[in-house]
Amino acid sequence: MSMYIFDTNIFIRLKSYYRSRFLTIWERLDALSGGELYSVREVYNEIKDDKSFVTDWVQAHRSIFRDPTQKEFEFVRTIFENRHFQGLIRPGQINQGSRVADPFVIAAAEVYAGTVVTEERFVPNGARIPNICKHYKIPCINMEEFLAAEDLP
16 A cells, blocks of 8 residues: 655646546545545645635545654754755745745655655755655655556546
């Protein structure tokens, strides 16, 4: 059994998959939300005010958005102890009090032995989700790879 931890951009990407046209995908997401699909509170906070059918699904599946545990907070600290990975948060985000989900998505995957699902791409010498996942040997896939892993169209 795989466990997937969705990044914010996956929920945004799902807006392209209308439930009436991609019923199989949504049925599988419904099934996975029973224990194999998770995200984090910070992702929920980033998308909860969006007005779309995806947000309706998110509201109906609020339980998949976990609050961080102590172990997750500790792993977030571990990520930021690496000076290079501090670039995951831009200075403006801190000053503006912006929500930042990325380190919590990575930490949840580490703590629960899950796979991060994100549309971010590996950037040489970058401080992006795939870079950090690679550094810590955490599985990280994109939406297309998720659909293939779940044998979805």
